Amino acid sequence: MNESSAISKNIEEYLEILYKLxxxxxxxxxxxxxxxxxxxxxxxxxxxxxxxxxxxxxxSPYKGAILTDTGLKLAKRVTRKHRLLERFLCDVLKIKxxxxxxxxxxxxxxxxxxxxxxxxxxxxxxxxxxxxxVIPECDLKFTSCEECLIQKEEDVEEVGxxxxxxVSIIDLKEQxxxxxxxxxxDHKVIRRLLDMGITIGAIISVMKxxxxxxxxxxxxxxxxxxxxxxxxxxxxxxxxEDEGC
Amino acid sequence: MLILVETSGKGKGHKYRHRNRxxxxxxxxLTIALAGNANVGKSVIFNELTGSNQIVGNWPGKTIERAxxxxxxxxxxxxIIDLPGIYSFSTFSMEEIVxxxxxxxxxxxxxxxxxxxxVLERNLFFTMQLIELEVPIxxxxxxxxxxxxxxxxxxxxxxxxxxxxxVVATVAVRGEGLHELMDTVIxxxxxxxxxRKNEIRYGFEVEKRVDMLSRLMVSKNLDLKYPYRWIAIxxxxxxxxxxxxxxxxxxxVVQKSYEMAREIExxxxxxxxxxxxxxxxxxxxxxxxxxxxxSEIKISFSERLDRLATDRVFGYVIxxxxxxxxxxxxFVVGNFLSGLLTEAFGFFxxxxxxxxxxxxxxxxxxxVGGLVAGITLIIPFVIPFYIMxxxxxxxxxxxxxxxxMDTAMHKIGLHGKALIPLILGYGCNVPAIDSTRILETRRExxxxxxxxxxxxxxxxxxxxxxxxxVFVNVWWALALYVIDLLVIFLLGRIALxxxxxxxxxxxxxxxxxxxxxxxxxxxxxxxxTKSLIYLVLPxxxxxxxxxxxxxxxxxxxxxxxxxxxxxxxWLGLPVxxxxxxxxGAIRKEFILLMLVAFYGTNLALVxxxxxxxxxxxxxxxxxxxxxxxxxxxxxxxxxxxxxxTAANFITAIVLGGIAFRLLSLIY
Numbered sequence: 001m002n003e004s005s006a007i008s009k010n011i012e013e014y015l016e017i018l019y020k021l022x023x024x025x026x027x028x029x030x031x032x033x034x035x036x037x038x039x040x041x042x043x044x045x046x047x048x049x050x051x052x053x054x055x056x057x058x059x060s061p062y063k064g065a066i067l068t069d070t071g072l073k074l075a076k077r078v079t080r081k082h083r084l085l086e087r088f089l090c091d092v093l094k095i096k097x098x099x100x101x102x103x104x105x106x107x108x109x110x111x112x113x114x115x116x117x118x119x120x121x122x123x124x125x126x127x128x129x130x131x132x133x134v135i136p137e138c139d140l141k142f143t144s145c146e147e148c149l150i151q152k153e154e155d156v157e158e159v160g161x162x163x164x165x166x167v168s169i170i171d172l173k174e175q176x177x178x179x180x181x182x183x184x185x186d187h188k189v190i191r192r193l194l195d196m197g198i199t200i201g202a203i204i205s206v207m208k209x210x211x212x213x214x215x216x217x218x219x220x221x222x223x224x225x226x227x228x229x230x231x232x233x234x235x236x237x238x239x240x241e242d243e244g245c
Numbered sequence: 246m247l248i249l250v251e252t253s254g255k256g257k258g259h260k261y262r263h264r265n266r267x268x269x270x271x272x273x274x275l276t277i278a279l280a281g282n283a284n285v286g287k288s289v290i291f292n293e294l295t296g297s298n299q300i301v302g303n304w305p306g307k308t309i310e311r312a313x314x315x316x317x318x319x320x321x322x323x324x325i326i327d328l329p330g331i332y333s334f335s336t337f338s339m340e341e342i343v344x345x346x347x348x349x350x351x352x353x354x355x356x357x358x359x360x361x362x363x364v365l366e367r368n369l370f371f372t373m374q375l376i377e378l379e380v381p382i383x384x385x386x387x388x389x390x391x392x393x394x395x396x397x398x399x400x401x402x403x404x405x406x407x408x409x410x411x412v413v414a415t416v417a418v419r420g421e422g423l424h425e426l427m428d429t430v431i432x433x434x435x436x437x438x439x440x441r442k443n444e445i446r447y448g449f450e451v452e453k454r455v456d457m458l459s460r461l462m463v464s465k466n467l468d469l470k471y472p473y474r475w476i477a478i479x480x481x482x483x484x485x486x487x488x489x490x491x492x493x494x495x496x497x498v499v500q501k502s503y504e505m506a507r508e509i510e511x512x513x514x515x516x517x518x519x520x521x522x523x524x525x526x527x528x529x530x531x532x533x534x535x536x537x538x539x540s541e542i543k544i545s546f547s548e549r550l551d552r553l554a555t556d557r558v559f560g561y562v563i564x565x566x567x568x569x570x571x572x573x574x575x576f577v578v579g580n581f582l583s584g585l586l587t588e589a590f591g592f593f594x595x596x597x598x599x600x601x602x603x604x605x606x607x608x609x610x611x612x613v614g615g616l617v618a619g620i621t622l623i624i625p626f627v628i629p630f631y632i633m634x635x636x637x638x639x640x641x642x643x644x645x646x647x648x649x650m651d652t653a654m655h656k657i658g659l660h661g662k663a664l665i666p667l668i669l670g671y672g673c674n675v676p677a678i679d680s681t682r683i684l685e686t687r688r689e690x691x692x693x694x695x696x697x698x699x700x701x702x703x704x705x706x707x708x709x710x711x712x713x714x715v716f717v718n719v720w721w722a723l724a725l726y727v728i729d730l731l732v733i734f735l736l737g738r739i740a741l742x743x744x745x746x747x748x749x750x751x752x753x754x755x756x757x758x759x760x761x762x763x764x765x766x767x768x769x770x771x772x773x774t775k776s777l778i779y780l781v782l783p784x785x786x787x788x789x790x791x792x793x794x795x796x797x798x799x800x801x802x803x804x805x806x807x808x809x810x811x812x813x814x815w816l817g818l819p820v821x822x823x824x825x826x827x828x829g830a831i832r833k834e835f836i837l838l839m840l841v842a843f844y845g846t847n848l849a850l851v852x853x854x855x856x857x858x859x860x861x862x863x864x865x866x867x868x869x870x871x872x873x874x875x876x877x878x879x880x881x882x883x884x885x886x887x888x889x890t891a892a893n894f895i896t897a898i899v900l901g902g903i904a905f906r907l908l909s910l911i912y
Contacts, residue, residue, distance in 0.1 A: 092289065147257070150510055194523075196754070200522060208552075215648055227751065228750030
């Protein structure tokens with residue numbers, strides 16, 4: 001029934017590491033993966049070929065692999081579950097920080113989508129894991145966390161999933177545009193963003209990304225806004241091709 | 246034509262001179278409110294119309310409280326109210342509530358909605374909410390010159406037709422269009438303008454429910470002070486304040502609105518407040534598209550400058566120049582001017598000022614000493630500082646510095662915007678603490694205010710320069726600045742752990758760079774310095790004379806002796822330091838002035854270099870001055886003010902003692 005159950009843990013681990021090494025979907029080399037997973041380059045190559053057959057990555061020998069859209073979707077889902085679980089283990093169960101990663105790795109593969117959503121509600125829509133990595137957005141058909149909370153009674157199947165991959169505006173390159181599709185966070189922040197013109201469906205373009213996890217300068221509806229790193233990482237867009245306007 | 250000007254403040258009219266004061270009594274009365282987004286030029290228009298000197302600058306959030314002024318125009322006695330800039334009428338910030346309640350309850354005769362021509366769409370989002378409040382509006386499209394530079398031309402006739410309210414274009418900084426604006430106001434109140442009231446119509450699903458809710462309220466005959474339609478929209482937006490308001494009259498209406506909001510959510514798959522905001526914006530977008538022509542233009546100079554100011558390398562350089570350069574400039578120029586003035590006033594040589602002659606002679610000596618010290622040591626630093634601060638403030642660079650320094654400010658629990666009040670704190674802590682209201686939560690305001698109480702304000706600069714730069718050397722003076730900035734950072738880190746509450750992130754509009762006009766810089770420097778000359782200089786003169794009298798009468802000695810363990814044993818200062826620090830709590834410059842009063846201008850005879858440095862260090866840190874404590878208490882309550890003061894005191898004493906012991910090893 002559930003597609004993810006058909007995929008072995010191993011594949012999920014690979015996708016997770018590919019996403020971790022390049023959240024923006026750039027090429028990841030075989031050696032980088034082998035170092036991170038502590039697996040010989042030969043076995044990594046073999047696995048990447050397998051993943052390429054399954055259309056999760058595009059693999060070019062000697063260069064490495066890039067996640068495909070499908071691969072990225074799966075990778076984000078696993079990573080999201082992993083990081084949410086870490087938050088849960090750390091904040092709720094108060095387990096020592098050095099143990100949570102291993103535990104989350106074990107649990108992430110068996111966590112259902114409904115349980116993941118409930119966990120997200122329980123933790124009040126966290127945006128970062130205890131290690132300060134951004135938790136990827138969920139892939140449910142919602143435009144904001146507020147909406148997800150309102151429609152609590154409906155389960156994941158009833159809600160349905162998004163088809164396209166979203167990007168957080170901090171991961172959008174300078175001068176790129178996107179259509180606002182999902183805003184994470186409590187309603188106060190969302191309302192402030194809405195008032196400033198960042199509404200669902202608005203076209204937003206990234207002007208500047210300050211270094212050192214600094215804020216992002218965006219242009220929306222003819223005005224320029226500075227958004228702090230945390231807030232920017234909660235605004236997700238569908239990348240839009242520039243039509244030269 | 247009969248125009249005359251008078252303000253509630255001390256400013257004088259300059260654009261519209263008064264001609265006939267005698268006819269005052271026959272004038273008809275009119276109240277106008279200026280409302281609109283932050284940093285669109287409301288205060289500039291206010292100043293131009295009323296001749297007031299409200300502080301203006303190119304960063305959002307300067308006007309924190311409504312200001313009132315007066316204008317006499319065409320037989321009308323006009324009260325003009327300048328409201329704080331807001332982006333919406335939701336109820337998440339104080340400014341929004343203040344502005345909304347003023348407009349809805351006080352019912353000004355006309356609301357002038359000032360709109361930034363370069364950002365029409367976002368500004369119209371607010372205009373539409375004003376129209377929904379059903380108040381008489383005139384839209385003033387300001388800064389059309391800057392819009393033009395960006396290739397934006399607005400057709401006011403089309404805009405007027407689309408909105409159904411009068412539209413006037415202006416360039417307020419040059420006074421262009423303001424006469425027409427006032428003519429339009431008068432025509433409007435005298436019903437000479439045909440206005441076709443346009444209703445802002447939402448999508449079918451929303452509109453249907455707004456209608457049903459309004460009717461329900463009409464049928465119940467609720468008395469809510471706001472228009473029914475507006476309330477219905479706010480209820481569907483789940484506005485907590487409005488829900489509370491309506492709940493008191495009718496629980497049923499609120500219940501109904503919850504249901505309807507839910508229905509909208511189901512239909513649109515989006516929370517209803519988000520649906521309404523999106524629809525309002527898409528209307529704003531349509532109106533903008535119909536009334537504005539945007540042509541392709543070359544990248545302007547201001548745009549290039551903007552890119553440089555937020556560049557990943559130069560951005561930091563420019564930020565450092567703004568943060569440090571302002572102090573350095575004050576330092577260098579101030580020192581130079583102070584030198585010139587000291588020479589000019591060299592004729593004043595008090596004759597053994599300590600104890601000789603009659604009491605009246607001593608007091609006179611003290612008074613002249615206070616005046617000379619004020620002119621030679623204080624004025625030369627304060628004026629160049631404020632000239633530069635006004636230039637920086639009006640250029641728009643502050644928002645860029647806030648952008649670049651956001652990450653650093655997070656280390657002390659604040660976001661980039663908090664840097665703006667901190668930099669203003671270089672001038673005077675009091676207005677700086679006022680302007681912490683641009684921050685979102687109480688915690689952020691408190692943390693920022695705490696940091697500001699250590700900011701090297703003009704008075705501290707005077708102490709550092711007057712004691713250390715003059716009598717030790719420039720390097721130690723600079724070192725004191727660095728120590729001060731380090732203290733801000735380290736104590737900020739500690740305060741972050743202690744102060745509970747939530748922090749928000751940065752959401753700030755970045756306006757285009759502007760070349761500050763000389764007249765605005767001159768005016769603002771004057772506004773900020775004049776209190777010093779009118780009020781503080783007399784205090785210096787009388788205060789110094791008074792203190793010298795106390796000294797001669799032997800009243801100060803017991804106080805000094807009582808504090809001797811702290812001042813002499815722990816800090817290594819002379820006995821007199823106890824009195825200096827007590828009077829310095831009123832204004833920090835007193836520490837320098839009193840020393841001059843007691844010992845004359847050549848202080849090197851009385852204090853050692855170590856004592857100069859320790860005294861200056863303790864003086865800059867030990868207490869916020871009396872006015873700062875008062876403003877802290879007003880904003881945050883006496884408890885917080887007391888705790889901040891205690892933290893300042895402990896820091897100063899600890900650091901002062903350590904500095905004394907370390908410096909004694911060097912000197």
